[in-house]
Amino acid sequence: MDTAERLIESAQQLLWERGYVGTSPKAIQQRAGAGQGSMYHHFRGKPDLAEAAMRRSAAQLRAQAEAVLAVGDSATARLGGYLERERDPLRGCRVGRMAMDPDVIASDELRRPVEETFAWLRDRLAEIVAEGVAAGELRAGLDPSDTAAAIAAVVQGGYVLARAAGSREPFDAAVRGAVALLAAARA
Amino acid sequence: MDTAERLIESAQQLLWERGYVGTSPKAIQQRAGAGQGSMYHHFRGKPDLAEAAMRRSAAQLRAQAEAVLAVGDSATARLGGYLERERDPLRGCRVGRMAMDPDVIASDELRRPVEETFAWLRDRLAEIVAEGVAAGELRAGLDPSDTAAAIAAVVQGGYVLARAAGSREPFDAAVRGAVALLAAARA
DNA sequence: GTCTATAGCTTGATAGAC
DNA sequence: GTCTATCAAGCTATAGAC
Numbered sequence: 001m002d003t004a005e006r007l008i009e010s011a012q013q014l015l016w017e018r019g020y021v022g023t024s025p026k027a028i029q030q031r032a033g034a035g036q037g038s039m040y041h042h043f044r045g046k047p048d049l050a051e052a053a054m055r056r057s058a059a060q061l062r063a064q065a066e067a068v069l070a071v072g073d074s075a076t077a078r079l080g081g082y083l084e085r086e087r088d089p090l091r092g093c094r095v096g097r098m099a100m101d102p103d104v105i106a107s108d109e110l111r112r113p114v115e116e117t118f119a120w121l122r123d124r125l126a127e128i129v130a131e132g133v134a135a136g137e138l139r140a141g142l143d144p145s146d147t148a149a150a151i152a153a154v155v156q157g158g159y160v161l162a163r164a165a166g167s168r169e170p171f172d173a174a175v176r177g178a179v180a181l182l183a184a185a186r187a
Numbered sequence: 188m189d190t191a192e193r194l195i196e197s198a199q200q201l202l203w204e205r206g207y208v209g210t211s212p213k214a215i216q217q218r219a220g221a222g223q224g225s226m227y228h229h230f231r232g233k234p235d236l237a238e239a240a241m242r243r244s245a246a247q248l249r250a251q252a253e254a255v256l257a258v259g260d261s262a263t264a265r266l267g268g269y270l271e272r273e274r275d276p277l278r279g280c281r282v283g284r285m286a287m288d289p290d291v292i293a294s295d296e297l298r299r300p301v302e303e304t305f306a307w308l309r310d311r312l313a314e315i316v317a318e319g320v321a322a323g324e325l326r327a328g329l330d331p332s333d334t335a336a337a338i339a340a341v342v343q344g345g346y347v348l349a350r351a352a353g354s355r356e357p358f359d360a361a362v363r364g365a366v367a368l369l370a371a372a373r374a
Numbered sequence: 375g376t377c378t379a380t381a382g383c384t385t386g387a388t389a390g391a392c
Numbered sequence: 393g394t395c396t397a398t399c400a401a402g403c404t405a406t407a408g409a410c
Contacts, residue, residue, distance in 0.1 A: 003375080018289045021209040024403060036405085038376050046404070092287060096344075099351040100279060100287045102205045111353065118351045122360075139371060143364065149348060149357050150364030156347040157340030163286040164305045166298065170336050177330065177337030181365075184326060184372035190393080212386060223387080225394050233386065 004042040006032040011053035016094040020050055020101040020110070051109055057094045058113040062120060069124055075132025076186065079125065079151060080179050087155075089162035089171035096156045122148045139187050147185075154178040191229040193219040198240035203281040207237055207288040207297070238296055244281045245300040249307060256311055262319025263373065266312065266338060267366050274342075276349035276358035283343045309335045326374050334372075341365040 001009075010031035014023040025046050029039050043049040068085045072078035095117045104110040125148035132138035154174050161170035188196075197218035201210040212233050216226050230236040255272045259265035282304045291297040312335035319325035341361050348357035 019206075019208065019287065021206065022289055025405085026403075035377050037378080037407095040405070041375060093347075096347045096351070097287055099347045100206065100284055102209055105350055105353075111351070114351045115353065118348055118357070122348075122357065142367060142371075146360045146364035146367060148364070149345070149360035150341055150362075150368060153341045153344030153348055153357075153361035153365075154337055155340075155344065157283075157342065157344030158336070160280075160283045160286045160343040160347075161305055161309075161336060161340055163292055164283070164298070164301045166292075166302065170305070170309065170340075173333045173336035174340035175337075177333035177335070178340075178368075180329060180333060181337060181368040181372055184329070185368055211384075213384080222395050224389095224396080227387070228393060 003032070003034050003038055007034060007039055007042060007049060008053050008056055011049050012057050012094070015050060015053055016057070016091065016097065019097060020104050023050075025049070047107065047110060051113070054095070054098060054110065054113045058117040061093075061095050062117060065121060066124070069128065075128050075135065075137050076182060078128050079132075079182060082125070083151065083155065083175045083178055087171070089159055089168040090166075092159045092163060093156060096159065118152065121152055124148075125151050136187050138182075139185050142185055151178060151182075190219070190221050190225050194221060194226055194229060194236060195240050195243055198236050199244050199281070202237060202240055203244070203278065203284065206284060207291050210237075212236070234294065234297060238300070241282070241285060241297065241300045245304045248280075248282050249304060252308060253311070256315065262315050262322065262324050263369060265315050266319075266369060269312070270338065270342065270362045270365055274358070276346055276355040277353075279346045279350060280343060283346065305339065308339055311335075312338050323374050325369075326372050329372055338365060338369075 007028060010028045011023070014027055014031065025036075025039060028049065029036060039049065043052065064085075065082065068081050069078055072081050095114055098104045098110070098114045104114065122145070126144040129138065129142060129144040129147045133140060133142055133144065154177075158171035158174040161174060162168050164170075194215060197215045198210070201215055201218065212223075212226060215236065216223060226236065230239065251272075252269065255268050256265055259268050282301055285291045285297070285301045291301065309332070313331040316325065316329060316331040316334045320327060320329055320331065341364075345358035345361040348361060349355050351357075
């Protein structure tokens with residue numbers, strides 16, 4: 001693996017663990033086993049490297065989500081599969097976490113990968129809800145876009161509850177609660 | 188208002204805007220119009236002042252939530268009132284935001300106010316769900332604790348979606364989605 | 375491409391005058 | 393109680409040798 005690659009992966013890890021504000025170029029270099037000059041040769045600076053790392057993480061997350069969302073023979077099963085997908089709640093979401101970072105939100109370049117990821121996720125979830133409604137599986141009155149936003153929010157909020165509690169339990173409870181509410185919305 | 192008070196309020200604002208890692212003692216002092224020595228006279232350091240500020244914010248949030256949760260003549264109305272309470276989604280939750288901060292999570296003292304706030308909120312929401320079930324308003328099978336966690340998560344996750352999008356719209360959509368799912372779970 | 379040296383600034387805290 | 397001065401360490405970036 002070359003140096004640029006190691007820098008990106010180290011940045012991905014540190015952004016996940018400590019966020020953008022809490023991650024220094026120096027820490028990235030040390031984890032990657034690279035010197036100062038090496039990093040500034042491959043990237044223009046911290047924002048540039050962070051953007052590359054965030055785009056990478058966003059692409060990986062999307063691939064994982066798509067893999068889960070494609071499986072299941074009913075809308076409820078596919079949405080449930082997304083909600084119950086194996087996660088590590090105490091680590092949080094590597095993309096969603098960035099949305100709480102002031103410097104990320106203040107920069108269009110840095111915010112864009114986060115924005116695109118959630119726009120895609122909401123659309124994808126809404127498609128599945130709409131299919132469930134069309135198939136007569138879910139109630140006719142259920143708004144696909146609103147339901148999708150609620151499902152995505154339960155996962156992101158579950159991370160907050162888990163980290164606040166220092167335990168994965170609230171995350172699992174929120175997922176169970178959401179699955180039960182979806183079950184109640186069957187036609 | 189005395190200096191200690193101004194320091195706490197300034198710290199509350201900055202922690203909300205920039206998180207713990209992104210907030211420096213110097214920035215707090217400047218916003219409060221106080222010097223270095225003044226801050227270190229009233230507080231032992233950044234963690235001490237941050238803890239005071241977070242406890243204050245937690246108490247305020249709890250009072251606001253309790254005020255909303257006490258109003259309404261049915262469980263659905265009270266839970267809906269909590270979900271639809273007036274908020275500024277782009278600012279995020281001043282308590283929930285702290286859960287994403289690595290230094291807050293690493294310190295028991297700093298994490299405790301966050302933990303206590305969400306433990307209280309989940310209990311309070313679960314009580315209301317349980318009352319709704321007992322009254323025959325909500326389905327008998329609905330688990331109060333899981334449903335409460337899902338509701339709290341929708342709000343916290345809604346903030347993430349809104350900040351990612353740079354717009355309050357996803358927050359409002361998630362709330363509408365959650366309200367609709369709760370309506371579907373009526374007995 | 376990678377390294378070391380250096381720069382100028384900020385951080386979080388302490389010292390000591392008033 | 394509040395102020396200014398000072399500190400060692402860390403931050404982000406640039407320069408220039410190799």
